[in-house]
Amino acid sequence: MISLRNLDKFYQQGPDRFYVLRRINLDIREGEFVAIMGPSGAGKSTLLHVIGMHDTAWTGEYTLLGHQVHKLDRKRRMELYKKYFGFVFQSYHLLDDLTVAENLDVPLGYRDIRKSERQAMVADMLDRFRIVGKKDLYPNQLSGGQQQLVAVARAIIANPKVILADEPTGNLHSSQGLEIMELFKQLNEDGATIVMVTHSETNAAYAHRIIQIADGWIESGANAA
Amino acid sequence: MPHQFSRPFAGLKEDCVYGLRQFRRRPGFSLSAIAALALGIGFSTTTFSFTDAILYRPLDIPELDRFVQVAGVDPKIERSSRALAPVDFIEFRQSARTIRELSAASLQVRNLTGVADPVQATGYSVSPEFFPSVRVQPLIGRTFLPEEFTPGRHLSVVLAHVLWRTQFGEDPGVLGRSIEIDGQKHTIVGVMPEGFRFPRAVEYWTPLALNSSQWAFAGDYLECYGRLASGATLEQARAEFNAIAARLASRYPTTHRGIGARVDLLRERVSGDLTATYTRLTAGAVLFLLLIACANVANLQLARVLGRVREVAIRASVGAGSYPILRQILVESVMLSAAGALLGLPVAAWTLALMKAAMPPEIERYLPGWQRMGLNTEVLLATAVTAVGAGVLAGFGPAWWLSRRSVSAGLAESSRAATSGGSRKLRSALVIGETALAVVLLAGAALMVKGFRSLAAVQLNSDPDRLLVWNISLPESKYSSVEKVREFHRALLAEAASAPALSSVALLADLPYSDSSSSRYFSIEGRPAPAGPPDVAQWQPASSRLFSTLGIPLLEGRGIAESDVPGALEIAVVSRQFARRFFPGQPAIGKRIRLQRGEWITIAGIVADTRHDSVERRPRPVIYRPYAQAPPQSAWFVVDAGPNPAQFAPAVRAAIRRIDPSQPVARLQTYRRLVNNHVTGFAYISSMLGALGLVALFLSILGVYSLMASAVGERTRETGIRMALGATAGEVLLAVLRRGALLAASGLLIGLAAALAAARFLAQVLFGVSATGPAVFTAVPAALALSLLLACLIPARGAASTGPVTALREE
Numbered sequence A: 001m002i003s004l005r006n007l008d009k010f011y012q013q014g015p016d017r018f019y020v021l022r023r024i025n026l027d028i029r030e031g032e033f034v035a036i037m038g039p040s041g042a043g044k045s046t047l048l049h050v051i052g053m054h055d056t057a058w059t060g061e062y063t064l065l066g067h068q069v070h071k072l073d074r075k076r077r078m079e080l081y082k083k084y085f086g087f088v089f090q091s092y093h094l095l096d097d098l099t100v101a102e103n104l105d106v107p108l109g110y111r112d113i114r115k116s117e118r119q120a121m122v123a124d125m126l127d128r129f130r131i132v133g134k135k136d137l138y139p140n141q142l143s144g145g146q147q148q149l150v151a152v153a154r155a156i157i158a159n160p161k162v163i164l165a166d167e168p169t170g171n172l173h174s175s176q177g178l179e180i181m182e183l184f185k186q187l188n189e190d191g192a193t194i195v196m197v198t199h200s201e202t203n204a205a206y207a208h209r210i211i212q213i214a215d216g217w218i219e220s221g222a223n224a225a
Numbered sequence B: 001m002p003h004q005f006s007r008p009f010a011g012l013k014e015d016c017v018y019g020l021r022q023f024r025r026r027p028g029f030s031l032s033a034i035a036a037l038a039l040g041i042g043f044s045t046t047t048f049s050f051t052d053a054i055l056y057r058p059l060d061i062p063e064l065d066r067f068v069q070v071a072g073v074d075p076k077i078e079r080s081s082r083a084l085a086p087v088d089f090i091e092f093r094q095s096a097r098t099i100r101e102l103s104a105a106s107l108q109v110r111n112l113t114g115v116a117d118p119v120q121a122t123g124y125s126v127s128p129e130f131f132p133s134v135r136v137q138p139l140i141g142r143t144f145l146p147e148e149f150t151p152g153r154h155l156s157v158v159l160a161h162v163l164w165r166t167q168f169g170e171d172p173g174v175l176g177r178s179i180e181i182d183g184q185k186h187t188i189v190g191v192m193p194e195g196f197r198f199p200r201a202v203e204y205w206t207p208l209a210l211n212s213s214q215w216a217f218a219g220d221y222l223e224c225y226g227r228l229a230s231g232a233t234l235e236q237a238r239a240e241f242n243a244i245a246a247r248l249a250s251r252y253p254t255t256h257r258g259i260g261a262r263v264d265l266l267r268e269r270v271s272g273d274l275t276a277t278y279t280r281l282t283a284g285a286v287l288f289l290l291l292i293a294c295a296n297v298a299n300l301q302l303a304r305v306l307g308r309v310r311e312v313a314i315r316a317s318v319g320a321g322s323y324p325i326l327r328q329i330l331v332e333s334v335m336l337s338a339a340g341a342l343l344g345l346p347v348a349a350w351t352l353a354l355m356k357a358a359m360p361p362e363i364e365r366y367l368p369g370w371q372r373m374g375l376n377t378e379v380l381l382a383t384a385v386t387a388v389g390a391g392v393l394a395g396f397g398p399a400w401w402l403s404r405r406s407v408s409a410g411l412a413e414s415s416r417a418a419t420s421g422g423s424r425k426l427r428s429a430l431v432i433g434e435t436a437l438a439v440v441l442l443a444g445a446a447l448m449v450k451g452f453r454s455l456a457a458v459q460l461n462s463d464p465d466r467l468l469v470w471n472i473s474l475p476e477s478k479y480s481s482v483e484k485v486r487e488f489h490r491a492l493l494a495e496a497a498s499a500p501a502l503s504s505v506a507l508l509a510d511l512p513y514s515d516s517s518s519s520r521y522f523s524i525e526g527r528p529a530p531a532g533p534p535d536v537a538q539w540q541p542a543s544s545r546l547f548s549t550l551g552i553p554l555l556e557g558r559g560i561a562e563s564d565v566p567g568a569l570e571i572a573v574v575s576r577q578f579a580r581r582f583f584p585g586q587p588a589i590g591k592r593i594r595l596q597r598g599e600w601i602t603i604a605g606i607v608a609d610t611r612h613d614s615v616e617r618r619p620r621p622v623i624y625r626p627y628a629q630a631p632p633q634s635a636w637f638v639v640d641a642g643p644n645p646a647q648f649a650p651a652v653r654a655a656i657r658r659i660d661p662s663q664p665v666a667r668l669q670t671y672r673r674l675v676n677n678h679v680t681g682f683a684y685i686s687s688m689l690g691a692l693g694l695v696a697l698f699l700s701i702l703g704v705y706s707l708m709a710s711a712v713g714e715r716t717r718e719t720g721i722r723m724a725l726g727a728t729a730g731e732v733l734l735a736v737l738r739r740g741a742l743l744a745a746s747g748l749l750i751g752l753a754a755a756l757a758a759a760r761f762l763a764q765v766l767f768g769v770s771a772t773g774p775a776v777f778t779a780v781p782a783a784l785a786l787s788l789l790l791a792c793l794i795p796a797r798g799a800a801s802t803g804p805v806t807a808l809r810e811e
């Protein structure tokens, strides 16, 4: 499903090139649950954003479900992203001025979906995550775990094929973290492909495969076993 | 809390130092705030000195504020201000209790000879009270002695400084020498100091020496001035003088019927009603501009205090109270506006210099105070007050907002959450208000500019570039009979026409746009006299070629002919308006009119209406008379001399010299130049208002731009999140533009409503301005909307180009 070939990413600092990702070769199959691990500053988040096509300044080849991403312009890449990906962040990144329900509606607003249908999808999601009672609250009225729950719900509401998660439990208590991981497991079993960056061995244990990365190089786990 | 107020100024110096550090840390912010204030304050200062000079100190006279002018009012005429008759003056002087030191002055245009070239000069004949009431001492010599007001002993003259300089090279030995005024020798007894203009700029003063029958005369030709008695108000004076005028009206029904009195502060009269109104409106426009600049700065300040919410909360939590930081904000904005004022002063000085330099001298003499516009103490003081006021005004909103934050909210808030809610609303409100003010100012300015342009649009049927004009005022002493006057005019017309290029030469009493005009009361044969003052029309003695030279079409009957001489039938040609007004629905030709007790005059023709000056709403009724039957003492000559008429000026001078070498010619110039001078004032106000409007436009664009730029900056994270959730660059751009458009639209709508109201007010107080201008009310908002959208576009593009990676890489 996702295939990276000889992918390099660097920051130009004066005359020096500072490589963040180096000769990345990586394959992820549909329905897989992979964890990316490695020390801080290794390039994990960068890799996730490259896969999520937020980061376009790299060289190499990236194929997504037959689309040659490296040959597409920014606009086409964004379309692909919109179609296939959902993103979960370490610090949730809910919109402070919007209620829970409104936050869930945001991704739908950027897709061609009718208003009535959107309302139904939001209600459905609130139901599924058992947060109906919180739908009119603002993010700062929720605990961290609840906020991340909403963030996950928001990431999957538009039915993405791939969920990208950057340390989704990094700011949570272990019990709250566990709840999120169980949720991911469920989503994966329902067919979603999950690529998750994590520091936690416990969380990594939920994955089918662990990709180790250090100093921009993949150390192990580049291919499915 | 109280202990902080016990020494409210302790630490002020530290505040200033801290403020300076802020300037250095954010120079872009400080510079744009200072620029906005420099424009706002600079233009205010210009207007202060303009208003100060024109409205408050047009004349350099002690206690000018108590000086009044008394005039008659004909209720049938708009903005009527009539001269007084000697009988009126005597009556007013005897009975009035509210006004003291009443003096009379009679304006006269005379020929000066016995000096260098003969020149036309303007002077006043003044009553004995005149100089003592003014309380200005002569530079050399003396003013008039009581005995010099006796007829026969009155041949003394006091020179104005300008005449002393141009004719006598400031020679102090001039006292005792004599000059000829209309051929009569007058002894120079004194010279007034430079800048003494009272009641307006003239070149000399002579005693008003009337015998008892002249004092009993009821014809009006005197101006009347005086000082409000101590304790008396203008209102009391008006009431008293109107009561006296009513008495006079019943005593002299033929001349005074329906005539009232008006008493005005001299400083408002010298500049004229219109000038005063325009000046006040300009001052109002500048106030708007200043408010816009303040809203701008308040907005920038607000953006800045947001970063300090936590600081205030922390200080408050340790018991420091918010007073020091509130004061800090105010000190900072006052420092900003002080810097703005310092930069605004050169702006003002430059504008003033430009205004003075561009004013033609022949106009400037009618604008008392013009050359005294400058950055004097009063103006500087007003500027300082404005600067402090603007600083406090601009700092007050942010300081108020900050003081209303609760401690816990402030502490709990991360810097990003602090930008939400109240402050954003306040900032939006400021930008909306600013935009609304800009709409009012721009629409008002545009309406007024449009009005002035229509005033300044001179309506002529002939090409003023081809016409050469000049004025001849024949002295009554030398040209003492109508025969002599007629003979001079006849000779000059013939002499000029003998040159082939000048063959179209024509004469009339008052040239349109020359600022002179005269009217006569008349009665119509077979009709009873109307109630109130008699019918009145403009009086225009003219020569036969006048209508063709000025391009005035003949509508009915015949024009003026060479054969219309004394002894032939006395005829008149009237304007269409005359015919319509006095002979509605009936033929005017063949009807007869006459001046008081004069001969009957038969109407022989009707010509088209013309515009005589710019502030005329409707064409006035005009009686044209053959000059030979009614020779005017003062006459204008006009000739179509081809594409370069100025080259014939020497030929005209030579022709006049051949007829009477001592007769001066005045205002010999192309008609184009005369007309341009006539509209200079309008052009001035127009360009001033236009400039104010443009600066307002610029400031409101700056305001919207900086609000949107900082809003985009504050929302970088949100933008990143939205893009991570699938928003495209286009959608982000649109979202920013939508926000901007919402702000702009609210401001435009409020502004438009206010502008419509303002327009109705303007149309009421300003002649020539119409309340409805569909073009103005669509073009101004459209232009503003477009500029505001452009102002949003730059920050919007910035927002659209931030990728989610950069935006979200905060942790």
Ligand SMILES: Nc1ncnc2c1ncn2[C@@H]1O[C@H](COP(=O)(O)OP(=O)(O)O)[C@@H](O)[C@H]1O
Pocket: A011, A020, A038, A039, A040, A041, A042, A043, A044, A045, A046, A047
């Ligand atoms: N804009 C940037 N300019 C230069 N270096 C950057 C930039 N953004 C990230 N980096 C560097 O790239 C490296 C990888 O970052 P990241 O992918 O966030 O690491 P992590 O594995 O902790 O998620 C880090 O060393 C970081 O300092």
Ligand SMILES: [Mg+2]
Pocket: A044, A045, A046
């Ligand atoms: Mg990371």
